[in-house]
Amino acid sequence: MRITSEKDYKISRIPLYIKGLDDQMEGGVPEGHVVLISGSAGTMKSTVCFNVMYNEATKGNNSVYYSFEQPYQNFLQHIFNLGYDLSKVNFMVVTDLSGIEKEIKQMKKEKKGTIFFIDISAIRKELNKQRAKSGDWVNAIENITKKLKNLLDIKIMVIDSLSALYIHADFEEPRKKIFFIFETFRDMGITSFMISEMSMNRSKVGEFEVEDFLADGVVTLYLTERHRKVSREVAITKMRGTKCNHDVFTLSFKDGKFQALYGGQIPLVE
Numbered sequence: 727m728r729i730t731s732e733k734d735y736k737i738s739r740i741p742l743y744i745k746g747l748d749d750q751m752e753g754g755v756p757e758g759h760v761v762l763i764s765g766s767a768g769t770m771k772s773t774v775c776f777n778v779m780y781n782e783a784t785k786g787n788n789s790v791y792y793s794f795e796q797p798y799q800n801f802l803q804h805i806f807n808l809g810y811d812l813s814k815v816n817f818m819v820v821t822d823l824s825g826i827e828k829e830i831k832q833m834k835k836e837k838k839g840t841i842f843f844i845d846i847s848a849i850r851k852e853l854n855k856q857r858a859k860s861g862d863w864v865n866a867i868e869n870i871t872k873k874l875k876n877l878l879d880i881k882i883m884v885i886d887s888l889s890a891l892y893i894h895a896d897f898e899e900p901r902k903k904i905f906f907i908f909e910t911f912r913d914m915g916i917t918s919f920m921i922s923e924m925s926m927n928r929s930k931v932g933e934f935e936v937e938d939f940l941a942d943g944v945v946t947l948y949l950t951e952r953h954r955k956v957s958r959e960v961a962i963t964k965m966r967g968t969k970c971n972h973d974v975f976t977l978s979f980k981d982g983k984f985q986a987l988y989g990g991q992i993p994l995v996e
């Protein structure tokens with residue numbers, strides 16, 4: 727492949743659907759990137775990822791969400807509470823992959839995009855089927871995603887969360903394994919969002935301190951206290967191939983929509 731100018735290599739992007747932030751990063755995340763969504767507890771990591779999948783689904787695009795932390799009942803309660811209208815998309819809870827072809831065929835007739843919510847029980851069944859080593863969760867995720875991708879074009883994948891995956895994946899050499907996980911997900915050609923727990927003192931964005939180097943992008947979510955008032959904040963910490971504003975924005979969620987507010991001071995140095 728010979729490339730002589732930017733025109734030969736146009737990057738398509740997926741917006742984060744955070745008003746006021748996407749335009750600070752050339753419109754969104756380059757397709758195919760592996761992006762870390764890092765934040766401490768309750769910073770709306772899961773919601774930010776769901777919000778991307780939801781908005782993409784209203785345009786007819788499909789995604790798959792692996793939930794290792796929350797059972798689907800709990801997740802749905804949160805989503806309804808936030809006011810999302812699931813009648814605008816195909817939201818499909820997967821607890822078992824057998825028989826899924828028939829359901830997908832039915833869904834293909836509709837214009838709405840599909841969000842597959844893969845419950846932990848579906849992974850367990852896949853592992854049993856493969857008689858895989860108990861730690862081979864990455865392989866199970868890869869197989870399930872490929873299976874779905876053969877049936878339907880999958881654009882986005884979310885892993886909620888990396889920390890929970892680490893618990894199940896039973897690593898002997900964590901750094902090597904994490905490198906393998908990132909490579910596996912990047913090779914699938916799907917834009918992936920990996921949710922990562924950030925320590926409360928903000929000293930690391932990933933558990934093994936290599937995740938941010940390996941990821942193509944890092945979006946950090948904060949809960950910041952000032953004079954006993956706590957506000958939500960968001961920053962694009964890193965985004966390969968993108969000219970972006972790395973300032974910290976206030977994050978608000980109102981009427982089912984995220985918005986980033988730029989209250990930043992004019993920097994003292996240009």
Ligand SMILES: Nc1ncnc2c1ncn2[C@@H]1O[C@H](COP(=O)(O)OP(=O)(O)OP(=O)(O)O)[C@@H](O)[C@H]1O
Nearest residue numbers: 765766767768769770771772773774804807808979
């Ligand atoms: N209607 C609402 N409007 C705005 N925020 C809400 C609403 N309902 C719940 N929340 C907030 O959403 C937060 C949870 O969102 P979410 O589950 O996406 O966060 P998380 O970072 O994934 O959490 P966890 O660390 O538990 O995985 C709660 O802390 C709650 O304050």
Ligand SMILES: [Mg+2]
Nearest residue numbers: 771772795886
């Ligand atoms: Mg969560």
